[in-house]
Amino acid sequence: GAVVSQHPSWVICKSGTSVKIECRSLDFQATTMFWYRQFPKQSLMLMATSNEGSKATYEQGVEKDKFLINHASLTLSTLTVTSAHPEDSSFYICSARPGQGARNEQYFGPGTRLTVT
Amino acid sequence: AQRVTQPEKLLSVFKGAPVELKCNYSYSGSPELFWYVQYSRQRLQLLLRHISRESIKGFTADLNKGETSFHLKKPFAQEEDSAMYYCALDPTGANNLFFGTGTRLTVIP
Numbered sequence: 001g002a003v004v005s006q007h008p009s010w011v012i013c014k015s016g017t018s019v020k021i022e023c024r025s026l027d028f029q030a031t032t033m034f035w036y037r038q039f040p041k042q043s044l045m046l047m048a049t050s051n052e053g054s055k056a057t058y059e060q061g062v063e064k065d066k067f068l069i070n071h072a073s074l075t076l077s078t079l080t081v082t083s084a085h086p087e088d089s090s091f092y093i094c095s096a097r098p099g100q101g102a103r104n105e106q107y108f109g110p111g112t113r114l115t116v117t
Numbered sequence: 118a119q120r121v122t123q124p125e126k127l128l129s130v131f132k133g134a135p136v137e138l139k140c141n142y143s144y145s146g147s148p149e150l151f152w153y154v155q156y157s158r159q160r161l162q163l164l165l166r167h168i169s170r171e172s173i174k175g176f177t178a179d180l181n182k183g184e185t186s187f188h189l190k191k192p193f194a195q196e197e198d199s200a201m202y203y204c205a206l207d208p209t210g211a212n213n214l215f216f217g218t219g220t221r222l223t224v225i226p
Contacts, residue, residue: 032212034213034214036216041126041218042218043121043216043218043219044161044203045216046213046214046215046216049211049213093161095161106163106214108160108161108162109160110160111160
């Protein structure tokens with residue numbers, strides 16, 4: 001149980017285009033989902049926290065107009081990288097937390113590798 | 118601001134030897150600390166959290182507030198322990214995690 005999927009697993013897009021990444025909790029309802037970014041040989045960096053039905057909370061330094069997050073249902077959150085540029089190339093990982101309790105474990109997706117050419 | 122430091126990017130030990138993965142943190146409050154593990158070709162998963170005070174797969178970690186450390190230890194390493202290990206901090210208890218850069222552990226048969 002507690003499986004999180006991401007789609008696509010990898011994507012290549014041209015500079016200036018937008019790309020959407022989906023994060024789904026397959027067998028549980030996720031009140032909260034998290035989006036992380038990981039550069040090669042670096043740590044996961046929390047980008048934003050999204051709660052179902054409300055606006056996402058972005059970490060300092062993350063452009064909310066560039067990284068649009070939608071959490072329209074309890075099983076789906078999307079991250080849209082708008083007007084992508086090569087420096088946006090990275091590994092994007094989502095996680096989902098079931099239930100209402102903040103101490104519940106986060107379950108991670110497999111990640112999406114974005115390459116912007 | 119919070120910060121998690123894992124000083125060793127790579128760590129190799131022989132099977133059966135003790136292993137210690139270091140983690141130091143900086144935060145002015147009382148954070149929650151976690152260890153996450155990522156086995157080859159698998160996703161990140163929780164290994165243990167300090168509030169649980171439990172041993173998972175033979176691993177333990179003690180929170181030392183004086184030294185602001187949360188080192189991960191196992192007395193006898195096994196080959197299946199080879200993986201990437203991340204120390205993480207939750208500053209507010211809201212489960213917003215801040216990760217260290219990770220340590221790749223290789224257990225040599």
